[in-house]
Amino acid sequence: MLVIALVVNCLIVFPLSLALLRDAPQMAPVYGAQTDARRILACLYLSIGFLSISALSLLVMISQHAALEIARPLFALQIIYKIGTLFAVGWQSPVVKTNVAVSVLLGAALIVTGAT
Numbered sequence: 001m002l003v004i005a006l007v008v009n010c011l012i013v014f015p016l017s018l019a020l021l022r023d024a025p026q027m028a029p030v031y032g033a034q035t036d037a038r039r040i041l042a043c044l045y046l047s048i049g050f051l052s053i054s055a056l057s058l059l060v061m062i063s064q065h066a067a068l069e070i071a072r073p074l075f076a077l078q079i080i081y082k083i084g085t086l087f088a089v090g091w092q093s094p095v096v097k098t099n100v101a102v103s104v105l106l107g108a109a110l111i112v113t114g115a116t
Contacts, residue, residue, distance in 0.1 A: 001108060001109045001112040002055075002059065002067065002071060002109050002112075003059065004105070005075065005105055005106050005108075005109035006056050006067075006071065007052075007056070008105060009048055009049060009102075010052050010053060013045040013046065013049040013052075014049050016042075016045055017042040017043075017045040017046045017049065020039070020041065020042040020045070021039060030093070030094060030095055031095070048074065048078065051070055051074050052074070054070055055067040055068075055070040055071045055074070068113060071109070071113075072110065075106040075109065075110055078102070078103070078106055079103045079106050079107055082099035082100065082102060082103045083099070083100065083103055085099050
């Protein structure tokens with residue numbers, strides 16, 4: 001479950017960051033116009049991706065324990081901000097719906113790995 005959560009993080013944040021930074025037209029209806037705030041969000045997403053890759057690398061090279069040292073706080077931070085978007089933006093946003101779904105996955109990964 002840990003691997004699935006980390007891979008899903010990467011599969012979401014890297015293409016999304018690239019689309020946000022390149023000002024892909026399909027991003028404007030969901031994320032708004034290209035602004036400094038949107039580029040900052042892309043940097044946050046890239047940070048999540050790089051930390052996920054780091055945890056995956058530790059999982060392969062060292063141990064699950066080492067990977068969890070990164071995954072625990074990363075997933076906790078993601079769950080908090082992703083659920084926060086529900087209250088800040090509302091359920092109508094497709095981003096919020098995705099955030100809630102990813103939060104469920106991350107929470108399940110924490111529970112299954114005993115990282116709660």
